[in-house]
Structure formats: structure tokens, C-alpha cells
Amino acid sequence: xxxxxxxxxxxxxxxxxxxxxxxxxxxxxxxxxxxxxxxxxxxxxxxxxxxxxxxxxxxxxxxxxxxxxxxxxxxxxxxxxxxxxxxxxxxxxxxxxxxxxxxxxxxxxxxxxxxxxx
Amino acid sequence: xxxxxxxxxxxxxxxxxxxxxxxxxxxxxxxxxxxxxxxxxxxxxxxxxxxxxxxxxxxxxxxxxxxxxxxxxxxxxxxxxxxxxxxxxxxxxxxxxxxxxxxxxxxxxxxxxxxxxxxxxxxxxxxxxxxxxx
Numbered sequence: 436x437x438x439x440x441x442x443x444x445x446x447x448x449x450x451x452x453x454x455x456x457x458x459x460x461x462x463x464x465x466x467x468x469x470x471x472x473x474x475x476x477x478x479x480x481x482x483x484x485x486x487x488x489x490x491x492x493x494x495x496x497x498x499x500x501x502x503x504x505x506x507x508x509x510x511x512x513x514x515x516x517x518x519x520x521x522x523x524x525x526x527x528x529x530x531x532x533x534x535x536x537x538x539x540x541x542x543x544x545x546x547x548x549x550x551x552x553x
Numbered sequence: 554x555x556x557x558x559x560x561x562x563x564x565x566x567x568x569x570x571x572x573x574x575x576x577x578x579x580x581x582x583x584x585x586x587x588x589x590x591x592x593x594x595x596x597x598x599x600x601x602x603x604x605x606x607x608x609x610x611x612x613x614x615x616x617x618x619x620x621x622x623x624x625x626x627x628x629x630x631x632x633x634x635x636x637x638x639x640x641x642x643x644x645x646x647x648x649x650x651x652x653x654x655x656x657x658x659x660x661x662x663x664x665x666x667x668x669x670x671x672x673x674x675x676x677x678x679x680x681x682x683x684x685x686x687x
Contacts, residue, residue, distance in 0.1 A: 479576075479579070479580045479659070480579055480580055480582075482580070483579075483580035483581055483582060483659070483663050483666075484582060486663045487582060487663055487666045487667045489667075490663075490664065490668070490669065491667060508667075509660070509680070509684075510580065510659060510660055510663040511656055511659065511660055511680075511681055511684035515685055515686065515687075
């Protein structure tokens with residue numbers, strides 16, 4: 436449940452943050468990335484649930500879908516992805532709690548889109 | 554855990570304020586107090602300092618309040634009210650957001666729901682100026 440991959444860093448914003456808290460950048464930090472296929476459209480309520488979940492982590496978290504990318508902590512950016520059911524969405528996180536962030540976002544994404552809420 | 558930042562939506566229209574509060578509340582998952590201050594005291598289109606004041610009191614939970622106005626003249630009402638000083642005792646302080654109404658409200662509520670500070674919530678609302686829909 437923790438597919439860490441050092442995939443090509445596609446962060447557009449130059450995430451050159453120094454590791455907060457002085458945590459040696461070994462242990463749980465780093466980069467995590469996983470992809471799921473959306474069970475339902477990424478409408479306003481699922482986007483809200485996802486952004487609330489993402490904001491609880493220190494790591495930067497990005498979503499990529501259909502060639503677009505969004506900061507998962509920005510609900511408006513997530514909605515602007517316009518991701519529909521069946522679209523693969525890649526969640527990538529970078530920072531001290533990257534692995535936990537990806538797990539939490541995927542869980543939120545799965546739960547929120549499964550219900551078919553709009 | 555500290556209380557969440559409260560959100561006040563000030564609109565010329567009571568329906569617009571309450572509808573936006575409903576929408577933002579749903580997107581935010583219901584964890585934030587959102588108070589609507591729409592229309593005049595006698596139910597016409599316009600803004601009411603008394604409504605804004607009671608909405609700020611209702612939204613305040615100890616961590617501050619962000620006010621999102623719909624159009625420029627809402628800002629006049631809010632600024633005049635804040636200048637009176639009657640709300641200076643609101644814990645955590647009050648910030649007026651320069652933001653689009655619906656997008657700003659949604660971004661503010663989601664950030665407040667995640668436990669963001671007064672500054673985080675204000676910044677999220679104001680960053681909504683840069684959000685595109687298409």
C-alpha cells in the first residue's frame with residue numbers, strides 16, 4: 436500500500452522546500468505516487484473532501500488527470516481538472532508525510548466518487 | 554483542536570447569500586460555521602450592517618472570521634461596520650476577502666474545514682481570483 440516511485444518530477448512549481456522539522460530526508464518522507472481510475476465524476480463535493488484531506492498533510496500533493504495538473508489542496512484547482520468517471524488520476528506527494536498523504540487522498544477520492552454525489 | 558475559522562457571506566440578495574452558504578457548506582463537508590448576511594433589514598436587495606454584525610457573531614468560534622462580499626458596495630457596508638469598532642472584540646480578528654463570491658466562499662470554507670488559520674483561509678479565498686473554470 437505504499438508504492439513509492441521516484442518518477443520524473445513533474446512538479447511545475449519547483450518544489451525546492453527544505454525538509455521541515457529537520458527530519459533527515461530518509462525515513463518516511465520523500466516522494467509517493469499512485470494512480471486510480473475514478474469511479475465517478477470529480478464533482479464539487481468529492482473535490483472538497485479531497486482538498487480537506489490533502490490540507491492535513493505537510494507534503495505538497497498534486498493530482499494529474501487527462502494531461503492537467505492541480506494542487507490537491509486547492510479545491511478550485513481540483514474542480515477545474517474536470518475529471519470524469521473512468522479517468523485515471525495520479526496522486527503524487529512530495530514531503531515528510533508523502534506516503535500517508537497519497538494513501539489518504541486515494542481513500543478520500545475513492546469514497547467520494549463512489550457515492551456518485553454531485 | 555482549535556475551533557475552525559468562521560465564514561460570513563455578505564450579499565445584496567438574501568437568496569444569493571444563503572444559497573452560496575449552502576453550496577460552500579456542502580463542498581466543505583459541514584464542519585465550518587457559515588453565516589449568510591444578505592439583503593436589507595426589510596427584505597429588499599441591498600446590504601445591512603446589522604445583518605453583517607449578527608452574522609459575524611454567529612460565525613465566530615474563537616479562531617477569527619473571514620468575510621466574503623459579493624459586490625463592491627457590500628464592501629462599503631462591511632468597512633463602515635468594522636470602522637465602528639463594535640466587532641473589535643471578536644476573538645481571532647476579522648478579515649475582509651477580496652475574492653469572487655462563489656469561488657472565494659468555497660475555497661475559504663474548504664480551507665477552514667481543514668483547520669486552516671485565519672490567514673490561510675483569507676489567502677485561499679483571495680487566490681480564487683486566479684482560478685479558471687475551463
